[in-house]
Amino acid sequence: MATTKWWQQAVVYQVYPRSFQDSNGDGIGDLPGITSRLDYIKKLGADVIWLNPIYRSPGVDNGYDISDYYDINPEFGTMADFDQLLAQAHQRGLKIMMDIVVNHSSDQNKWFIESAKSQDNPYSDYYIWRDPVDGHAPTNWGSFFSGSAWTYVPARGQYYLHAFAVEQPDLNWENPKLRQAVYDMMNFWVDKGVDGFRLDVINLISKPTKFVDGQPNPGEPYADIGPIIANGHRLSEFLQEMHAKVLAGHDLMTVGETPSATIKDAQQSAGLTTNELNMVFEFEHMNLDGNPAPELGKWNDQPVDLVDLKQSLSKWQTGLQGTAWNSLYWNNHDQPRIVSRFGSDEPKDRVVAAKMLATMLHGLQGTPYIYEGEELGMTNAHFTKLSDYQDLESLNAYHHLVDEEHRVSATQMLAYLAHMSRDNARTPMQWDASLNAGFSTAKPWLQVNANYPKINAQQTLASDASIFSYYQHLIKLRHTLPVMTTGTYQLLDANDASVYAYLRTSDTDQLLVICNFTATDQIRDYDQLPATAKLLLGNYADDQGAALRPYEAKIYQF
Known part of the structure; x- marks a missing residue:
């Protein structure tokens, strides 16, 4: 970057x-x-x-x-x-x-109020209108909020599209x-x-x-x-x-x-x-x-x-x-x-x-x-x-x-x-x-x-x-450590179902982030962590190394 x-x-x-x-x-x-x-x-x-x-x-x-x-x-x-x-x-x-x-x-909205009045007005095409098909809505699309994504307006003789609520025309x-x-x-x-x-x-x-x-x-x-x-x-x-x-x-x-x-x-x-x-x-x-x-x-x-x-x-x-x-x-x-x-x-x-x-x-x-x-x-x-x-x-x-x-x-x-x-x-x-x-x-x-x-x-x-x-x-780290913004990302142990660990790497800095997603103790020893690594931030008062306590998180810098 x-x-x-x-x-x-x-x-x-x-x-x-x-x-x-x-x-x-x-x-x-x-x-x-x-x-x-x-x-x-x-x-x-x-x-x-x-x-x-x-x-x-x-x-x-x-x-x-x-x-x-x-x-x-x-x-x-x-x-x-x-x-x-x-x-x-x-x-x-x-x-x-x-x-x-x-x-x-x-x-x-005034745009829709006008658009719904007829097929011939300045706002007529501000919304998506379609003719009925065999007396029904033009498609079988369902809205995100349940039901059909189409609603009929007699004044126009057409349906309008609403991907969300009936009251939210597209x-x-x-x-x-x-x-x-x-x-x-x-x-x-x-x-x-x-x-x-x-x-x-x-x-x-x-x-x-x-x-x-x-x-x-x-x-x-x-x-x-x-x-x-x-x-x-x-x-x-x-x-x-x-x-x-x-x-x-x-x-x-x-x-x-x-x-x-x-x-x-x-x-x-x-x-x-x-x-x-x-x-x-x-x-x-x-x-x-x-x-x-x-x-x-x-x-x-x-x-x-x-x-x-x-x-x-x-x-x-x-x-x-x-x-x-x-x-x-x-x-x-x-x-x-x-x-x-x-x-x-x-x-x-x-x-x-x-x-x-x-x-x-x-x-x-x-x-x-x-x-x-x-x-x-x-x-x-x-x-x-x-x-x-x-x-x-x-x-x-x-x-x-x-x-x-x-x-x-x-x-x-x-x-x-x-x-x-x-x-x-x-x-x-x-x-x-x-x-x-x-x-x-x-x-x-x-x-x-x-x-x-x-x-x-x-x-x-x-x-x-x-x-x-x-x-x-965490915000202070984001503001002061360039590696948090520019560093590359590498996932460790992709198939580990309990711990999420990854590396962030720049030309001058490296971080190891370790997060235990479980309510039980876990033991993880990462080869990427050198002896000189410094615990930058953790959610427990002390660091027990490879032992991870319930929901423990650590950021090491090296």
Whole structure:
């Protein structure tokens, strides 16, 4: 790597505004609340704040259904509140990365309201419309959120495509006027001074131009829309056009969410020289613990296989080395809490397990992302009733798999939700042991995790041996050790089902990262470790050499 970009050395802290901090007592997090907690994020050591969508939205999919790209959701505050947040962040040396959703909009967006009126209006082709086929939807595609991906509008006599909820119609990127409208909107935010964009499901914007007709027979599932529409034939063209019309000439950070992306796709979309995006979020390692029964998709409650996890992450590390850039994440607003998922949230193991998972991820090549509460070791919520959940995906899946298809029992589906629901990530931030975890003086929009009296920021900040403190050390290594950014990656013992160990190597430095993924002692003696090796960081107070304790993690430098 000839030169290092600032975003390659950066660490990103993701804020889910609805759940971060409520400042006005309505039970919903807001922009002034985020502003009030900037010093906390700065103390952690992060460089960039990724804000989940804050635009005006009816909230069908928690803000990923945008009705006005130029306005702030009143639940979160005003544009003046955003300007204040941006200014205060910049004063502290923190950058702000906006979340942009341009694969689809809300059905309450003025573009769609006009488009749905007739087949002859200025916005008619802003969305993807098709005629019925034999009185049915044009294809048998199923939406990501269950059911058909098509909805009929009598006023037009046509169906519109929605890869997600019915209320989230897909934009028609084949229309140059639509594309220019998107670029104009993005430039509005660039002109305000934002520092980058996270682009939601951006690799779905190039759809097939010829659709395959057909509806599923009774009892047959809908066709999986993901592989059908992902990484379309004009994706690279559209991203390069976006780069030319928005990103070029600005020192911005861009990351694209890219479900179903391959190494080859990422080498193009996140290529170091392709003039598209800086990096992408791939999903492969997050899909490894899905259900073996395809019809159940991600809904499962079984642990990930470590050999599979190593194979997946290593493939991306070596595949993008020198050609493109990785994003590194365990958690986000769409994923359950990683310490509950890949580690252990048992009280005796939670702290060391959370530190181990952090070590494993932050030692890799790429830009690390920390999701709010990850630095506290926040856990899954362990909800026990369907009424506890608000996530649209979870509720739709329950009704589809339990009530309609009768594929799983109610008890089993609740176990799946407790393990995998997106609401596990969306419970309010646990600031202290006071009412509602210090998040709000009112009843929160989603109930607080019951363990907040024992797991919260106030308690964590009081300890030098905390998970928060450990993240601070990891971030400092990222900022000060070039090998963490530029070093090559080599997996050790690929078939070891208990320990993940790898080397990072530069011309002047070498690191050995060792992570025990089990709750039992392990003995590992690595030939690559010379006698002069120095323990750079570990999640236990001492080093017992080849003996690895439960969930132990170590980084050696030599």
